[in-house]
Amino acid sequence: xxxxxxxxxxxxxxxxxxxxxxxxxxxxxxxxxxxxxxxxxxxxxxxxxxxxxxxxxxxxxxxxxxxxxxxxxxxxxxxxxxxxxxxxxxxxxxxxxxxxxxxxxxxxxxxxx
Amino acid sequence: xxxxxxxxxxxxxxxxxxxxxxxxxxxxxxxxxxxxxxxxxxxxxxxxxxxxxxxxxxxxxxxxxxxxxxxxxxxxxxxxxxxxxxxxxxxxxxxxxxxxxxxxxxxxxx
Numbered sequence: 001x002x003x004x005x006x007x008x009x010x011x012x013x014x015x016x017x018x019x020x021x022x023x024x025x026x027x028x029x030x031x032x033x034x035x036x037x038x039x040x041x042x043x044x045x046x047x048x049x050x051x052x053x054x055x056x057x058x059x060x061x062x063x064x065x066x067x068x069x070x071x072x073x074x075x076x077x078x079x080x081x082x083x084x085x086x087x088x089x090x091x092x093x094x095x096x097x098x099x100x101x102x103x104x105x106x107x108x109x110x111x112x113x
Numbered sequence: 114x115x116x117x118x119x120x121x122x123x124x125x126x127x128x129x130x131x132x133x134x135x136x137x138x139x140x141x142x143x144x145x146x147x148x149x150x151x152x153x154x155x156x157x158x159x160x161x162x163x164x165x166x167x168x169x170x171x172x173x174x175x176x177x178x179x180x181x182x183x184x185x186x187x188x189x190x191x192x193x194x195x196x197x198x199x200x201x202x203x204x205x206x207x208x209x210x211x212x213x214x215x216x217x218x219x220x221x222x223x
Contacts, residue, residue, distance in 0.1 A: 042213030
């Protein structure tokens with residue numbers, strides 16, 4: 001069975017640019033959550049989507065947005081990139097959003113120069 | 114003050130040692146307590162979760178929660194070199210918006 005897949009695996013962008021990260025959840029999972037993990041820190045919650053509706057949002061600026069598609073895949077968009085946005089972006093999928101059933105992808109390593 | 118504080122490490126132990134990893138939290142509303150293992154350049158992998166005070170065992174791993182003290186621990190018995198990784202505690206209100214500690218990096222030396 002395929003796990004959570006994220007693309008791309010690595011990305012280098014310039015300050016001020018926009019980026020789109022993609023996540024395909026495990027088949028049958030209807031919830032996707034996005035986390036940002038800065039080097040040396042734990043993941044920080046950005047968004048949760050369930051059945052294509054936003055269920056929760058973390059303490060991130062409006063430059064961060066996301067959506068979930070009918071097939072439950074998801075995109076995370078970040079506008080006007082800052083150097084501080086450099087991080088590992090993680091996607092977690094679960095059946096219904098419960099924290100005890102979350103499976104993480106490998107992440108997308110974003111570097112902003 | 115962070116909602117979850119994790120012993121920073123790094124931790125280096127000989128193979129076969131018992132390892133203790135610890136976190137404290139501040140919000141009594143948290144109900145779910147998880148431990149994740151993260152290998153270098155990989156996503157976190159859920160090791161164990163519990164939602165009640167007490168101990169929960171799974172093989173060489175024991176998760177311990179003390180809600181009165183807001184303290185959670187993970188014990189690893191008979192540690193192996195393959196256990197070398199960063200361990201993250203996480204807590205949640207069952208809303209799926211987990212709050213993570215900053216991780217403890219463990220090295221088990223053969």
